[in-house]
Amino acid sequence: MSEGIIFSIEEFAVNDGPGIRTTVFLKGCPLRCAWCHNPEGWNPAPETLLKKGREEMCGYRISAEELAKRLSRDTDLFRDSGGGVTFTGGEPLLQAEFLAEVMDLLPDINKAVETSAYAPEESFRKVMERADILLFDIKLIDPDMHKRYTGADNGPILRNLDILKASGRPFIARIPLIPGVNDSKENMEASADLLRDAPGLKRVELLRYNKIAGAKYPMLSLTYAPPFDETIEPAIHDTFTEKGIKMIIP
Numbered sequence: 001m002s003e004g005i006i007f008s009i010e011e012f013a014v015n016d017g018p019g020i021r022t023t024v025f026l027k028g029c030p031l032r033c034a035w036c037h038n039p040e041g042w043n044p045a046p047e048t049l050l051k052k053g054r055e056e057m058c059g060y061r062i063s064a065e066e067l068a069k070r071l072s073r074d075t076d077l078f079r080d081s082g083g084g085v086t087f088t089g090g091e092p093l094l095q096a097e098f099l100a101e102v103m104d105l106l107p108d109i110n111k112a113v114e115t116s117a118y119a120p121e122e123s124f125r126k127v128m129e130r131a132d133i134l135l136f137d138i139k140l141i142d143p144d145m146h147k148r149y150t151g152a153d154n155g156p157i158l159r160n161l162d163i164l165k166a167s168g169r170p171f172i173a174r175i176p177l178i179p180g181v182n183d184s185k186e187n188m189e190a191s192a193d194l195l196r197d198a199p200g201l202k203r204v205e206l207l208r209y210n211k212i213a214g215a216k217y218p219m220l221s222l223t224y225a226p227p228f229d230e231t232i233e234p235a236i237h238d239t240f241t242e243k244g245i246k247m248i249i250p
């Protein structure tokens with residue numbers, strides 16, 4: 001059994017997939033999105049946070065078996081509410097081997113994985129094939145802008161999106177709306193064009209910018225300095241519905 005590193009387990013989540021869910025946050029993320037509100041998920045190792053002058057550990061090792069046992073406690077609740085478990089992060093695919101082991105130990109529980117899909121194809125396939133639904137984050141289609149605002153090339157993400165589309169497996173596309181960064185008509189149209197022929201697409205969710213995104217940065221001695229004006233409301237276009245794609249703003 002392998003061990004993974006997680007930094008939080010939250011119960012009774014209702015925004016991370018269908019029904020009532022338990023959300024597991026896996027530590028480590030290769031991206032650095034300028035709007036990230038979970039910077040404690042970046043470092044793949046456990047680390048110390050400074051909370052109100054007190055030091056607190058963020059992240060701990062746990063075996064696949066132990067985590068699966070912990071999550072199985074609520075199997076009845078998940079079944080009754082149509083819910084399950086959602087794995088997020090950080091970027092859960094960074095620990096694909098561990099995640100796949102946990103998922104294999106939960107055959108009777110609905111499993112969702114939220115991912116940036118910035119991962120090798122092998123890791124992506126391993127997790128995709130085990131998930132009941134993927135929450136696939138799409139940020140920017142233009143490669144230069146993607147690199148500028150997330151620090152990473154979007155080539156691997158778009159290749160994994162092709163794999164997901166070809167598989168026909170169910171997914172929800174999630175797009176954070178960042179004012180002046182990705183809320184342009186061009187980016188929405190490019191996203192819609194990529195998604196319109198995806199047989200497994202359930203809907204697009206446009207996520208409003210989190211105005212308290214910077215709250216956790218001081219705990220890590222980091223400064224939140226977004227390169228966009230966070231005081232303006234992002235534009236919302238009807239692009240998806242115009243192209244026949246179901247879209248919601250949860």
Ligand code: SF4
Nearest residue numbers: 029031033036090116
């Ligand atoms: S992919 Fe998610 S966790 Fe990683 S930097 Fe971006 S917003 Fe933060």
